[in-house]
Amino acid sequence: METLRTQALTRRFGDLVALDQLTLAVEEGEIFGLVGPDGAGKTTTMRLLTGILEPSSGEAWVDGLHTVRETEAIKDRIGYMSQRFGLYPDLTVQENIDFYADLYEVPKAGRGERMERLLAFSNLTPFRRRQAGNLSGGMKQKLGLACALIHTPRVLFLDEPTNGVDPVSRRDFWRILYQLQQERVTIFVSTAYLDEAERCNRIGLLHQGRLMACDTVDGVKGLLRGALLELRCEAPRPAARLLREAAIGSVALFGDRLHVLVEDEARGRQAVEAALRAGGIALRELRTIEPSLEDVFTSALPGGSA
Amino acid sequence: MLERLIRMLIKEFIQVLRNPRMRAVLFVMPVAQVIIIGYAVNTDVRHVPMAVYDLDRTPATRDLVARFEGSGCFDVVRHIGSEPEIQEILDSGEAKAVLRLNRGFAEALSGGGTAQAQFLLDGSDSNTASVALTYAAQISGDFNRALLGQRFARTAGVRVDAEPVTVVSRAWFNANLDSRHYFVPGVLAMIVAVLTIILSSMSIVREREVGTMEQIMVTPIGRLEFILGKTIPFAMIGFVDVAIIALISVFWFQVPLRGFPPYLFLGTALYLLSTLGIGLFISTVSSTQQQAMMTAFFFMLPAFMLSGFVYPIANMPKIVQILTLLNPIRYYLVIIRSVFLKDLSLGVLWPQMLGLLLLGGTMLLLAASRFRKTMS
Numbered sequence: 001m002e003t004l005r006t007q008a009l010t011r012r013f014g015d016l017v018a019l020d021q022l023t024l025a026v027e028e029g030e031i032f033g034l035v036g037p038d039g040a041g042k043t044t045t046m047r048l049l050t051g052i053l054e055p056s057s058g059e060a061w062v063d064g065l066h067t068v069r070e071t072e073a074i075k076d077r078i079g080y081m082s083q084r085f086g087l088y089p090d091l092t093v094q095e096n097i098d099f100y101a102d103l104y105e106v107p108k109a110g111r112g113e114r115m116e117r118l119l120a121f122s123n124l125t126p127f128r129r130r131q132a133g134n135l136s137g138g139m140k141q142k143l144g145l146a147c148a149l150i151h152t153p154r155v156l157f158l159d160e161p162t163n164g165v166d167p168v169s170r171r172d173f174w175r176i177l178y179q180l181q182q183e184r185v186t187i188f189v190s191t192a193y194l195d196e197a198e199r200c201n202r203i204g205l206l207h208q209g210r211l212m213a214c215d216t217v218d219g220v221k222g223l224l225r226g227a228l229l230e231l232r233c234e235a236p237r238p239a240a241r242l243l244r245e246a247a248i249g250s251v252a253l254f255g256d257r258l259h260v261l262v263e264d265e266a267r268g269r270q271a272v273e274a275a276l277r278a279g280g281i282a283l284r285e286l287r288t289i290e291p292s293l294e295d296v297f298t299s300a301l302p303g304g305s306a
Numbered sequence: 307m308l309e310r311l312i313r314m315l316i317k318e319f320i321q322v323l324r325n326p327r328m329r330a331v332l333f334v335m336p337v338a339q340v341i342i343i344g345y346a347v348n349t350d351v352r353h354v355p356m357a358v359y360d361l362d363r364t365p366a367t368r369d370l371v372a373r374f375e376g377s378g379c380f381d382v383v384r385h386i387g388s389e390p391e392i393q394e395i396l397d398s399g400e401a402k403a404v405l406r407l408n409r410g411f412a413e414a415l416s417g418g419g420t421a422q423a424q425f426l427l428d429g430s431d432s433n434t435a436s437v438a439l440t441y442a443a444q445i446s447g448d449f450n451r452a453l454l455g456q457r458f459a460r461t462a463g464v465r466v467d468a469e470p471v472t473v474v475s476r477a478w479f480n481a482n483l484d485s486r487h488y489f490v491p492g493v494l495a496m497i498v499a500v501l502t503i504i505l506s507s508m509s510i511v512r513e514r515e516v517g518t519m520e521q522i523m524v525t526p527i528g529r530l531e532f533i534l535g536k537t538i539p540f541a542m543i544g545f546v547d548v549a550i551i552a553l554i555s556v557f558w559f560q561v562p563l564r565g566f567p568p569y570l571f572l573g574t575a576l577y578l579l580s581t582l583g584i585g586l587f588i589s590t591v592s593s594t595q596q597q598a599m600m601t602a603f604f605f606m607l608p609a610f611m612l613s614g615f616v617y618p619i620a621n622m623p624k625i626v627q628i629l630t631l632l633n634p635i636r637y638y639l640v641i642i643r644s645v646f647l648k649d650l651s652l653g654v655l656w657p658q659m660l661g662l663l664l665l666g667g668t669m670l671l672l673a674a675s676r677f678r679k680t681m682s
Contacts, residue, residue, distance in 0.1 A: 050524050051524070053681050071679075075524060076526055079524075086517050086521030087521065089516075090321050095317070098313070099317050102309055102312075102313035103527050104525060105310065144521075
């Protein structure tokens with residue numbers, strides 16, 4: 001069953017097209033990742049879907065409700081965590097949760113129990129009397145999640161939830177998301193981190209307001225046609241320049257390694273070897289590898305090459 | 307609905323009262339301000355420093371100078387002995403007035419003629435100067451009448467009243483014409499306006515600026531619930547401040563409270579409706595707290611000037627008088643001064659109350675209609 005659907009959803013700010021004809025669908029209980037660099041239109045998409053921004057054209061439905069015509073009805077069914085910490089820094093953990101519980105009119109019966117559970121699973125129980133502004137980055141995000149979940153939403157929107165959070169807290173955070181998935185909560189998460197994108201069931205690649213690809217992580221990787229060669233050599237920078245000039249394929253530099261995307265594996269290998277020999281650069285290692293999402297990003301997206 | 311509103315109020319009060327600076331702004335500053343300003347704002351002209359240039363040095367001139375001193379309006383700070391000193395003492399500001407009595411003053415009087423006296427005033431503070439001039443005219447008039455009586459007694463041998471007609475004036479509502487009684491209630495209006503306009507203008511903008519607004523928008527909270535939740539706390543604090551300042555006015559400054567106190571509260575309620583409406587409106591047209599603060603100041607300065615707080619509205623050009631009809635402070639000043647000094651009935655005060663209600667209602671509706679539960 002589809003929980004979320006958009007139809008040519010578009011939003012302009014003056015001349016800028018922040019989101020251009022987005023059409024996608026997300027299944028119930030799915031973790032869908034909206035992946036793209038800063039300024040790709042991720043936050044705009046989040047705001048359009050949560051009903052706090054009106055589209056310039058196109059439509060969207062969340063849990064069967066129209067985002068413009070039935071905005072207020074949607075609000076009971078969704079949880080949202082904005083990119084910026086949106087809770088009150090001068091209220092305590094408990095006061096923030098109480099505040100949102102009342103705004104969502106969470107029934108008094110069972111409310112205490114729900115709060116205890118949320119605090120426990122976000123490990124915030126010992127900090128309930130601490131002011132939110134004094135929490136660490138990771139704890140702030142978990143508090144944000146607890147407040148967004150207080151009314152048991154059907155769909156959870158998370159806008160770059162682990163931005164600036166340490167790796168351990170990030171792993172904790174994802175553990176919570178997987179638990180929610182078990183309860184059939186649909187999760188729509190945006191991220192600029194590709195390792196994080198790999199944790200999603202399906203992803204959409206957003207670039208300059210356009211959806212470039214939308215599939216499972218493997219599916220998106222499969223979009224990369226041809227073969228990916230990884231090579232180690234002396235002087236990787238001049239080598240990259242040399243290979244680009246030779247127009248063998250798209251070239252990306254990863255530290256001391258080079259990734260070269262070629263159309264045909266055998267001919268590509270020969271061309272790389274020949275070009276480096278001609279340039280007098282010694283080749284140490286050359287192998288064919290599985291592409292990562294970053295390779296898809298750097299080579300498939302226009303203007304995205306490193 | 308009620309549950310959400312109550313929770314908004316709890317949250318606002320926690321935030322306001324948890325912040326030590328806010329507590330000081332809301333409860334300490336008004337008290338300090340009304341006490342300091344209450345002493346400072348005073349247009350009574352008393353003890354104007356005066357110099358005397360007496361060239362005659364006779365009992366007659368001493369009598370006149372003594373009358374100036376005895377009036378309480380003038381203090382003789384120096385007797386000067388030469389012409390250039392007049393200029394000097396007025397320039398330096400040591401004296402604001404100089405009384406010059408020429409040689410032959412007493413002789414002219416005893417001869418039945420007219421003696422000349424010159425009264426020089428520093429007119430740069432026109433208000434003080436004109437009041438001092440009136441006092442001087444009064445003193446010389448008294449002097450003349452006493453002199454005339456003496457002459458009649460001497461020449462006709464009968465005692466005649468030199469003044470067949472006298473006008474005895476009595477000021478109503480403020481018998482001693484104590485300007486403090488007039489100004490202290492006005493100070494109350496100013497302080498409450500500053501507090502409620504600035505704080506309410508910043509409150510919604512702050513939520514936008516800090517980023518908490520976005521999180522609020524995705525909840526089912528209604529526009530009205532949010533706006534009321536943001537307004538009611540400041541209205542309640544405004545009432546508390548009015549009560550505190552009113553008590554200080556009555557018990558510290560001895561301003562009489564002659565009217566019906568509930569009118570003060572009715573008037574204050576309507577006044578707060580206006581000031582909070584203006585504050586919220588500013589909040590909806592500003593995108594940062596700094597902008598809101600600046601806009602509030604730009605509104606408040608002319609609003610104070612054109613309120614009748616210091617300069618009477620009746621003296622303003624017609625077009626400016628019409629403009630003041632849009633100024634809530636104007637109406638509140640009439641209400642509050644009447645409650646303190648006059649004891650007017652609702653039958654007289656209703657136009658002021660209605661003015662506040664219309665202004666406040668319009669501003670609040672305007673602010674509410676501009677407020678959207680959307681970004682951008």
